[in-house]
Structure formats: C-alpha cells, structure tokens
Amino acid sequence: MKKFAALLLAMLLVLTMTVGSAMAEVTVGIVNNPPSESGYREANVKDFEAVFSAENGYTAKTYYSLKNDEQLAAAQQFITDGVDYLLISAAETTGWDAVLTSAQENGIPVFLFDRMIACDESLYEAAVVSDMANQGKLAVEWLIAQNLEAYNIIHIQGAMGSDAQIGRTGALDAQVAANDNWKLVVQQTATWDEAEAKKITESVINSKEAFNIIYAENDGMAKGAVAALDEAGISHGVNGDVIVMGFDCNRWALRELLAGNWNYDGQCSPFQAQVISDLIQKLEAGEALNLESKKIISEEKGFDAKTLTQEDIDTYGLGE
Amino acid sequence: MAKQTKINWSKHSQLIVPLLSIALIVLFNAFRDPSFFSIEITTNNAGSTVLTGNLISILNGASELAILAMGMTLVTAACGGQDISVGALAAIAGSVFVKVLRAGEITPVTIALGFVACCVVAMAFGAFNGTLVSAFKIQPMIATLVLFTCGRSVAYWINGGATPTVESPLINAIGSFIPGVPVPTPILIVIVTAIVLALVFRFTSLGLYTQAVGINQRAARLNGINTTMIKLLSFMILGVCCAIAGVIAVSRLSLINHETLLLDIEMDAILAVAIGGNALSGGKFKIAGSVLGAYAIQALTITLYAMKVPSTDVKAYKAIVIILIVVIGSPVVKAKLSQLWKKIKEGKQGKEAVRA
Numbered sequence: 001m002k003k004f005a006a007l008l009l010a011m012l013l014v015l016t017m018t019v020g021s022a023m024a025e026v027t028v029g030i031v032n033n034p035p036s037e038s039g040y041r042e043a044n045v046k047d048f049e050a051v052f053s054a055e056n057g058y059t060a061k062t063y064y065s066l067k068n069d070e071q072l073a074a075a076q077q078f079i080t081d082g083v084d085y086l087l088i089s090a091a092e093t094t095g096w097d098a099v100l101t102s103a104q105e106n107g108i109p110v111f112l113f114d115r116m117i118a119c120d121e122s123l124y125e126a127a128v129v130s131d132m133a134n135q136g137k138l139a140v141e142w143l144i145a146q147n148l149e150a151y152n153i154i155h156i157q158g159a160m161g162s163d164a165q166i167g168r169t170g171a172l173d174a175q176v177a178a179n180d181n182w183k184l185v186v187q188q189t190a191t192w193d194e195a196e197a198k199k200i201t202e203s204v205i206n207s208k209e210a211f212n213i214i215y216a217e218n219d220g221m222a223k224g225a226v227a228a229l230d231e232a233g234i235s236h237g238v239n240g241d242v243i244v245m246g247f248d249c250n251r252w253a254l255r256e257l258l259a260g261n262w263n264y265d266g267q268c269s270p271f272q273a274q275v276i277s278d279l280i281q282k283l284e285a286g287e288a289l290n291l292e293s294k295k296i297i298s299e300e301k302g303f304d305a306k307t308l309t310q311e312d313i314d315t316y317g318l319g320e
Numbered sequence: 321m322a323k324q325t326k327i328n329w330s331k332h333s334q335l336i337v338p339l340l341s342i343a344l345i346v347l348f349n350a351f352r353d354p355s356f357f358s359i360e361i362t363t364n365n366a367g368s369t370v371l372t373g374n375l376i377s378i379l380n381g382a383s384e385l386a387i388l389a390m391g392m393t394l395v396t397a398a399c400g401g402q403d404i405s406v407g408a409l410a411a412i413a414g415s416v417f418v419k420v421l422r423a424g425e426i427t428p429v430t431i432a433l434g435f436v437a438c439c440v441v442a443m444a445f446g447a448f449n450g451t452l453v454s455a456f457k458i459q460p461m462i463a464t465l466v467l468f469t470c471g472r473s474v475a476y477w478i479n480g481g482a483t484p485t486v487e488s489p490l491i492n493a494i495g496s497f498i499p500g501v502p503v504p505t506p507i508l509i510v511i512v513t514a515i516v517l518a519l520v521f522r523f524t525s526l527g528l529y530t531q532a533v534g535i536n537q538r539a540a541r542l543n544g545i546n547t548t549m550i551k552l553l554s555f556m557i558l559g560v561c562c563a564i565a566g567v568i569a570v571s572r573l574s575l576i577n578h579e580t581l582l583l584d585i586e587m588d589a590i591l592a593v594a595i596g597g598n599a600l601s602g603g604k605f606k607i608a609g610s611v612l613g614a615y616a617i618q619a620l621t622i623t624l625y626a627m628k629v630p631s632t633d634v635k636a637y638k639a640i641v642i643i644l645i646v647v648i649g650s651p652v653v654k655a656k657l658s659q660l661w662k663k664i665k666e667g668k669q670g671k672e673a674v675r676a
Contacts, residue, residue, distance in 0.1 A: 041482070192579075229365070
C-alpha cells in the first residue's frame, strides 16, 4: 500500500513537472507582503500578477505574509522547489543572509523589489526600489516653489521608523531647520491612522495657532486632516487658505486634487514588475546585466493640482 | 434625613472615581490654559453654523468609545470577562456598511439598509463570541481572541480594496454635522443609544438578570434565569454597539481603512469600564460610569495633544494617569480612605464630646 502511494506521488510529481515546464518557460518565486496591507501593496501585487503571467511566458509562485520568518520559510521552499528566479519584498531588512546564500549556491538569481535587504550586494542581481527621501525632496521643492511668505506647517507623520516616514520627514526637517520663515506648528505621528490625523489637526485648530500648510505623509492622513478643516470652516486647496499635501497617489486622492480640494500628491510607485521582467529576459538571453548600480530607483513624480489631468489619474492612480 | 442622603451617596459612590478624574483633568486645563474649554460658533465648509472647541472635540471624539463602553459594561457584568474583539468587529461592521453603500447609489434607504445589514452581521459575530463564552464556558478574553486575530482580515475580504471610499453629503451628515444642527452628529448618536439602552433597562428586567448572573451564576440559574441566554444577549448587544461605532468611524472620514479603524479601542473600552468603577470580575454595574470613563480618557488624550506631547509618548503619559485613577479606585485604597474618613469623623465627634 505504502509503495503504491509512493509510486502515485512520484507519478504525480513527474506529471506536474512536465505540465509545468510545458506551459511556461520561466518559473519565478515571488515573496511579498499581502495585498491587504495597503493601497500601495494592492497595486504592487496586481502589477506583479499582470507582468509575471502565463501569457508573458512565466509561471509565478507567490507567497504573501507580513511576517519575516514566514517569508523566509517560503523563500527557502521556493529554492527547494527549484524556481528559476526569486523575487523578494522583505517584511524586515534583516535575517535574509542564509536564504540568499542558499539561493546563490543553487544558482537562483535573486531580485529585490520595493524594500531593500541589509545584506551584501553580491547576494542579489538588482534591487528595484522607491527612494522615499527623494519623494520628500520633491514635495519640499514643490512647496518652496509656491513662494509663500511664511510656512506654518502641520506635519503629520506616518508610523515612526518606517522607510516612508523617515524619507518623507527628512527633507522637510532639513528645510525647516535651515529657514526662519519655515515653522512646524506641530509635528506628530498619526501612525497612518486617518482618525488620529483628524484629532491632531483639530487640536491645532482649537489652539488658534496660525497654519497654512498640511503636510501629511500619506493620503489617508491628509483626508483626516481635511475633515477637521471642513468642520472648522477653514478653506483649503487651490484657492483656499490652507495648502494640503499627501503621498501615495491613490485614485480617490488624485480626484481630490483634480477638484482643487488638495494641492499636491507625491507618487510612490508600486510598479516594479516590468523593470524586473526586462532584466530577467536579458539574463534568459544569456546577456550580462552590467548595471551601473544594483539599486535601481523607480521614477517617481509629484502631482500639482493645477497641472493634474484625468489621464494622470488613470495612469498613476492606485486603487479605484 | 441624614440617613436618606447617606443612602443616595452610597448608591452613586461608583461614579465618584470617573467624576473625580474628569474634574481633575478639567481643573488641570483651567490652570494651564483657561481658554481650553471655550466653545465657538463658526460656519463650516458645508455652510452651516456649527460649534467647535476642545470641549466639542472631546465629546465628539469619544463617541465610538462611549458606545463601545456601554456594551462592554454589559458583557463585563454578565460574564466577568471582557471582549477584546470590539475594534476588529467594528471594522467588519464598517466594511459591511461600506459594501452595501457601494453596491448602488447612496440614499437614505441604502444607508438604513447598510446599517441594518452591519447590525445583523455584528450581532451574528457577537453571538459567535457569546456562544463560545456561554455554551462552551471559554474565558471571554480567550474566546474573543479568535475574532481579535482574524477580524481585520475578514473586514478586508468584504471589500477587497485597501481604503474604499464612500463620498456623499448624507455620510457627512452622520460623521460630522447634519445641516442646520450645530452639534456633531456622533454626540447625538451617543445620546440616542444611551436613551434606548436606558429604556430597555427601564422596561425589562435585563439589568437585574445580568447583575444576578454576574454575581452568582448558580443562584441565578436556580432562580429560573436562563444564564446562557443572558450572556449571549450581552454579547449581541455589544455587537450592535460595535456596528454603531463602526458606522460612525466610517462616516467621519467617508472611507474605511480596515487596518487602522478603531485600532486598540478595545483596551480603551475596557479601561472606561474600569474607570467607571465597575468590577471587571462581573456583577453590579453602572453604564453611566463607563460612559464617564470614556469621556475621561478622551479628555486626557485631547489635553495631551493640546500640550503638544508627541503622540508616540501620549500612550505612556496616559498610562501614568490611568495607573493613578485605577489605584485610587481600587478596593484597598478605598477601604483605607474610608477608614481615614471614619477616624477623622470620630476625632471630630470626640472633640465635640469633650467640648460638650
């Protein structure tokens, strides 16, 4: 009986392998965070599903988790399964050396996307990531270009210590420190929570301190802050008293820009799949990658409410 | 006459701790910044005349917490344990509400339909928790750990998208102001919920039965009370409270972020029950105490924000104040205080006797 079962299993294995290899040429193992994490992740997962599809000649094995140890186990399993390429967006930056070394030993090229891993560069082919510091810089440059006499800013931060928070805070902090007419009326973290952002803004309004800019580190928190402005009867947006800035470019947020209720939205591009796919095709063709730097930064923009078009929303917007 | 007042005092003695803590926060603010409690009349961006100010912010912001604290008090009284899944359940209820609204046009009818739907769903989940607790005799905190863990994933499944939005003036009317009414709607919803609950207690024996089950389950059963039913009912009522809180939270921002909606509110709700002077081991309870507790917590948070305490530190400061409140309200300190009071009184009487 046992022998029979073993035989059956072996046959099944051979069958799936032949079917698998017949259907697609390249097998990729994708380790990512779950789409439920955020609007960003949802778009990110969709992007990878679309690019690494059967029509494009790929078989994709995916694993989604917010937990580093589960991701590690899944990556190890993909190596054991013998995938051709390993694509990773790690939950945490540390702990990956053993798995990446194991991939290298098995001749599986590794690509990182969205998030860097703290390890030696030789362990991966390339990393396609967002430059959060550049997003902050773009936003601050836009703000400087508005040529205001005084910059009194309500700065609502994301979860402290996250990549996005550090990058988007950095540029603003530097600008405020270097200029006398730039002032942070309040700098508080709302840990990405819309309701918390509303409370922080409300408390500033109640204190009667003057402010003319809301710099929220994501769209949700900007929306929370705007809800507080609306209740207090403070005008905002293109022709309003208060400038509203957000990040991430959710479609609903870009629509607020188009309606003139907000002023600026910084993009955080979740579209890394095509870049990686192009690199993989190069490797498949036997070419060397010859990258200038292994860190490939996604091109990102900042959108101004005055110049935004419906086409931009359709192209760059996340979600619905 | 003296006896009469004494009885009244002891009847409401439970409310002393929450009232005292609110008074302390008020006093502190009065010294810190006398204008803290000023209320202003302004015109909001929708064009209606509304009230604003820190006091309104406190009353408004505590709405979800106050409603959850009402339900939590009942569960605590009946089961001698707490439901830690209220935040997750509110997220599920909010998701159902959003799902119904997004199915078609947003009209008063679809809003009512959405509210009924999320109430039904929340009551079903409440019944699930209640069954685990009452029929399977699982510790409430362990039983509700299930929903606490998976609730936000369930909320995500319902809508799929990460932050679905529901834009409509009608939703704004629920979450912020009804045109022409200067008081934020969430405050009105709290009042209505409180009145409904008060009427239920006035015209049914639910309050008495809940108390009986909480004090001595066996005695209650021997007296013909269906203890399983009472516990189940308390969880289902809490479910409705979660649905109301979820609808308010969604309407405030016209969007739902299932990961952050009413995050960590279960702990504040339990705290409100404790500050309200209710025994966390069940039995006698006073819903008014918990509601006052909720406002005390919110007043504290708003005060800390007004003082520009970094919000990462707010929780630590809150903890310090909470330790004080809970210790002062603890039976040991209470007994010591009443002893002291007695001594002072006796001393006075002794002196008076000497004088006489």
